[in-house]
Amino acid sequence: MIKQRILIVFGTRPEAIKLFPVVQTLADMPEMEVRTCVTAQHRGLLDQVLDIAGIVPDHDLDIMEPNQGLDRLTARLLTGVGSILDGEQYDRVIVQGDTATAMTGALAAYYRKIPVAHVEAGLRSGDIYHPWPEEVNRRMIAPIADLHFAPTEIAANALRNEGISRGVHVTGNTVIDALHATMARIAEQPDLASALDPVRARIGDRRVVLVTTHRRENFGDGMNQIATAIGRIAEREDVVVVFPMHPNPGVVSVMDRMLGDRGNVLRIDPLDYPSFIGALSLAHIVLTDSGGVQEEAPALGKPVLVMRETTERPEGVIAGTARLVGAQTEQIVAGVNELLDRPEAYLTMSRAHNPFGDGKSAARIADIIADAAVTSH
Secondary structure, eight states, X not given: OOOEEEEEEEOSHHHHHHHHHHHHHHHTSTTEEEEEEEOOSSHHHHHHHHHHHTOOOSEEOOOOOTTOOHHHHHHHHHHHHHHHHHHSOOSEEEEETTSHHHHHHHHHHHHTTOOEEEETOOOOOSBTTBTTTHHHHHHHXXXXXXXXXXXXXXXXXXXXXXXXXXXXXXXXXXXXHHHHHHHHHHHHOGGGGGGGHHHHHHXXXXXXXXXXXXXXXXXXXXXXXXXXXXXXXXXOTTEEEEEEOOOOHHHHHHHHHHHTTOTTEXXXXXXXXXXXXXXXXXXXXXXEOOSTHHHHHHHTTOOEEEOSSOOSOHHHHHXXXXXXXXXXXXXXXXXXHHXXXXXXXXXXXXXXXXXXXXXXHHHHHHHHHHHHHHHHO
């Protein structure tokens, strides 16, 4: 049997979460030889997921530097992945999402005429600066890839509207696979989420508003307004804000300055993935500017208020699981208070259908990649 040699390239925690089900599924197929290259675009956050998923990278570029500009990051990623592709022969490269790692991984493969598969293809906000630079990154991957794994029909149609019709497959989102697998492991090994124990001890009978924020387009005034909103929400005696802090200085400095040591704002270190899933389970409301959280929270019946003006995941808004509130203090506070004070509004969002998948996306993707390998030979 001639094995297909696959290189899976990723560099951030969200990529690792969404790709580990694909890595594991392909690795179990006898006709595939799977190797992984991590760029470590996010070093510490990435390593948490690698440990939990049991993935030991074959190549580690360790590209992270403090305050690294996008141009230098992109150049180092492109030459780093290129050196891996020059050193070994591969039949296909797989990238995920919209990071600089995904874009440069696809570009490096294209320069060597290696086919590219794009997991989570077709997401579009329609604005090249929201999210920035992710919207352009994913648009650049689309004409390079020959296999496009769209999580939803809306994402698939976005590709078709750009003239990309061949190789487009609706698979669901692999984040739901990762969520299901992680929840099953937590059920068997509760200690996996032990990092959350100190938080549980401080919640009491208050409702939890879980906050995550890190988007570049919110840096500056947007982050100031988010911090102000968090402070006002935390004035409620029936609420505790749980805030795993992204390590980016653009987030930390603002929150240090504007929130200080408020008693019912639990600013904590970034959680490992099982503990974050545990935090989602504890949450009453999720307040975020993240992409992946918009997919994970609805799978657990948690309403999501999105602190952005646009989203490349309109399926959640259409289904009613998510609502855009922007990065303006008044809109954020009003959105949270409505869900806290109006049970009917809360139930409408929490019971809405999750449109992002059934937990079987990785198997669909692996089968399509295997079929494409057979066809190419």
